[in-house]
Amino acid sequence: MRVFITRGIPQEGIDILISGGVEVDVFPHDRQPTKEEIIEGVRDADALISLLTDSIDAEVIDAGKNLKVIGNYAVGYNNIDVDYARKKGIVVVNTPGVLTDATADLTMALILAASRRVLEGDRFVREGKFRGWEPMLLLGLELNGAVLGIIGAGRIGQAVARRARAFGMKILYYSRTRKLEFESEINAEFADLDTLLGRSDIISVHVPLTAETRHLLGRREFEIVKPGAIIVNTSRGEVIDESALIDALKSGRVSAAALDVFYNEPYVNPELLSMRNVVLTPHIGSATRKTRVNMARMVCSDVLRVLRGEEPLNRVV
Ligand code: NAP
Ligand code: GLV
Ligand code: GLV
Numbered sequence: 001m002r003v004f005i006t007r008g009i010p011q012e013g014i015d016i017l018i019s020g021g022v023e024v025d026v027f028p029h030d031r032q033p034t035k036e037e038i039i040e041g042v043r044d045a046d047a048l049i050s051l052l053t054d055s056i057d058a059e060v061i062d063a064g065k066n067l068k069v070i071g072n073y074a075v076g077y078n079n080i081d082v083d084y085a086r087k088k089g090i091v092v093v094n095t096p097g098v099l100t101d102a103t104a105d106l107t108m109a110l111i112l113a114a115s116r117r118v119l120e121g122d123r124f125v126r127e128g129k130f131r132g133w134e135p136m137l138l139l140g141l142e143l144n145g146a147v148l149g150i151i152g153a154g155r156i157g158q159a160v161a162r163r164a165r166a167f168g169m170k171i172l173y174y175s176r177t178r179k180l181e182f183e184s185e186i187n188a189e190f191a192d193l194d195t196l197l198g199r200s201d202i203i204s205v206h207v208p209l210t211a212e213t214r215h216l217l218g219r220r221e222f223e224i225v226k227p228g229a230i231i232v233n234t235s236r237g238e239v240i241d242e243s244a245l246i247d248a249l250k251s252g253r254v255s256a257a258a259l260d261v262f263y264n265e266p267y268v269n270p271e272l273l274s275m276r277n278v279v280l281t282p283h284i285g286s287a288t289r290k291t292r293v294n295m296a297r298m299v300c301s302d303v304l305r306v307l308r309g310e311e312p313l314n315r316v317v
Helices: 011-019 035-042 058-063 082-087 100-115 118-126 155-166 180-186 193-199 219-224 242-251 270-274 289-307
Strands: 002-005 023-026 047-050 069-072 091-093 147-151 170-174 202-205 229-233 254-259 278-280
Touching (some): 011 289, 035 058, 069 289, 082 091, 091 289, 100 118, 100 155, 100 229, 100 278, 100 289, 147 155, 155 170, 155 180, 193 219, 219 242, 242 254, 242 270, 270 278
Parallel strands (some): 002 023, 002 047, 147 170, 147 202, 202 229, 229 254, 254 278
């Protein structure tokens, strides 16, 4: 059995495959492989471990003549044509849960950075503009008593809500299904999308990218957000119509944004780069050492299970 991994991942995961008697072939360069290189790697592999930056489409899947399982080193799997994999009887697994806390922590960091203008303050100091404490310097939004609107109350959305609750925020949420336990646990209130947009001081997006969630926040939505709202996105760039967000930032309807994900990564729109009230991070939601090791263990164990003919724990299809 042979596994192709499109990039080096923590050894703790690779060791699981090796002790399972699997031959491991890791893409040897410290960069994203091209499509041709993925096709080459997958050609005689029984399993593929991919990153969210790899597009695993029908052509790649077809190239893997012996392919039995695709393990995505991520919880989001919008980079994989799962319908095609299903049709071909190829199992797809991902890494849910182990990255929830890390991603929720980063979301809180973004919420705090945007609401308290941390990066503007940092720049201000570095530019030598700090002349001492001032009554009206860099005033921001106080989290205690402010309303947080969570869009997509799954694992990460709920983990963010719990953290925000500890800061004294009022939680509104919109999701496909109501979550009664979550509502009673932290006093969260279910709202339809438009109500949430109109009432939230901060809006944080946690839905997966699917055909239904693409541009979930677009021009119409930015016209009905509460004036001065802050937008936080750690889900996928395409869930937000980026040019509509940029226009809402320009008009002031949206007062600030904090983004860990972008439309066409690694491209970042120059208009976003030029705005001081926009906080930008390079898709690092799950980027803690502990989480990345756990993701590697999780995906490698599940791939091994499938190769042994066992049922995986985190099957997507
Ligand atoms: P999850 O537990 O599946 O939560 C997603 C939630 O979105 C679910 O509760 C689901 O609804 C809701 N949802 C799905 N489609 C919807 C729709 N059309 N309208 C309204 N709600 C919808 O996933 P998760 O583990 O929290 O991860 C969420 C996403 O975060 C991932 O898919 C990934 O794209 C992103 N992510 C990013 C990073 C990063 O580095 N920035 C790290 C990890 C994950 P119901 O439960 O209500 O049915
Ligand atoms: C990261 O974005 C993930 O989906 O795991
Ligand atoms: C601020 O530093 C204060 O002491 O109020």
